[in-house]
Amino acid sequence: MPELPEVETICRFLHAKLLKKKIIDIKVNQANLRMPITQNINEMIKSGVVTNIRRRGKYIIWEMSNSALVIIHLGMSGKLLYFDRQTPISKHDHVIFLLEDSSSIIYNDPRRFGLVVAINSKEEGKFFQHLGIEPLTDGFSGSTLKQVLTDKTASIKSILMNSKIIVGIGNIYAAENLFLAGISPFKLAKDLSQEECDKLVIAVKNTLTCAINAGGSTLKDYAKPSGSPGYFQHHFKVYGRAGKPCIICHNTILSVRQSGRSTFYCSKCQNF
Numbered sequence: 001m002p003e004l005p006e007v008e009t010i011c012r013f014l015h016a017k018l019l020k021k022k023i024i025d026i027k028v029n030q031a032n033l034r035m036p037i038t039q040n041i042n043e044m045i046k047s048g049v050v051t052n053i054r055r056r057g058k059y060i061i062w063e064m065s066n067s068a069l070v071i072i073h074l075g076m077s078g079k080l081l082y083f084d085r086q087t088p089i090s091k092h093d094h095v096i097f098l099l100e101d102s103s104s105i106i107y108n109d110p111r112r113f114g115l116v117v118a119i120n121s122k123e124e125g126k127f128f129q130h131l132g133i134e135p136l137t138d139g140f141s142g143s144t145l146k147q148v149l150t151d152k153t154a155s156i157k158s159i160l161m162n163s164k165i166i167v168g169i170g171n172i173y174a175a176e177n178l179f180l181a182g183i184s185p186f187k188l189a190k191d192l193s194q195e196e197c198d199k200l201v202i203a204v205k206n207t208l209t210c211a212i213n214a215g216g217s218t219l220k221d222y223a224k225p226s227g228s229p230g231y232f233q234h235h236f237k238v239y240g241r242a243g244k245p246c247i248i249c250h251n252t253i254l255s256v257r258q259s260g261r262s263t264f265y266c267s268k269c270q271n272f
């Protein structure tokens with residue numbers, strides 16, 4: 001599943017390919033995604049020019065010249081493929097955006113947990129009202145985090161992964177950030193000290209920024225029809241390393257199931 005850095009990487013790639021281009025047609029082959037594709041998407045988007053591409057959580061947003069927004073979420077298996085010329089349709093190509101220069105963007109999603117919708121920009125606030133703080137903004141600081149956690153009795157790991165509180169941190173980055181900040185994944189969120197909140201915020205921002213930069217370096221591969229965006233998997237410090245020595249203290253990295261997901265941690269480095 002793409003996490004925030006991969007989605008940001010895709011946004012940057014699309015920014016280079018889509019900006020200032022006119023969408024001349026949208027073909028919908030399969031409208032039944034997690035949410036049905038907006039019925040009049042063609043009417044709303046067609047002939048509009050893409051004026052900006054940005055991200056909110058793991059949603060990709062195309063701002064259009066006619067006050068509409070195209071909102072895309074890749075779900076579990078969604079991909080946005082770019083072709084510089086028209087191309088034959090493949091299996092699971094659900095939506096095809098044709099651009100004025102004959103290039104196309106194809107939304108392909110075998111499991112169909114993603115979404116492609118068009119809304120009026122005025123509805124954006126309502127559409128994203130379920131989303132929490134953006135971790136890469138100035139609004140996400142040690143003091144705001146401490147404030148948010150005050151009454152949270154769940155574990156810090158599950159709070160980090162709750163997009164209603166903080167967006168875009170999945171299982172992998174939750175493990176990595178807690179390791180970097182030296183915080184046990186099982187510690188109750190409300191028990192984190194101010195110092196721990198400060199460390200965690202720095203870890204989150206650094207990890208995401210590094211991952212985005214790593215993803216950015218593989219942008220070229222993503223441009224290939226069969227390509228996928230750059231992932232950060234070669235740099236994991238704790239995730240997926242159960243049984244291997246901790247990179248800091250050489251203690252064995254442990255793995256347990258926590259709220260149905262695998263949690264990786266070092267019992268020495270991460271304060272219990």
Ligand SMILES: [Zn+2]
Nearest residue numbers: 246249266269
């Ligand atoms: Zn350790």
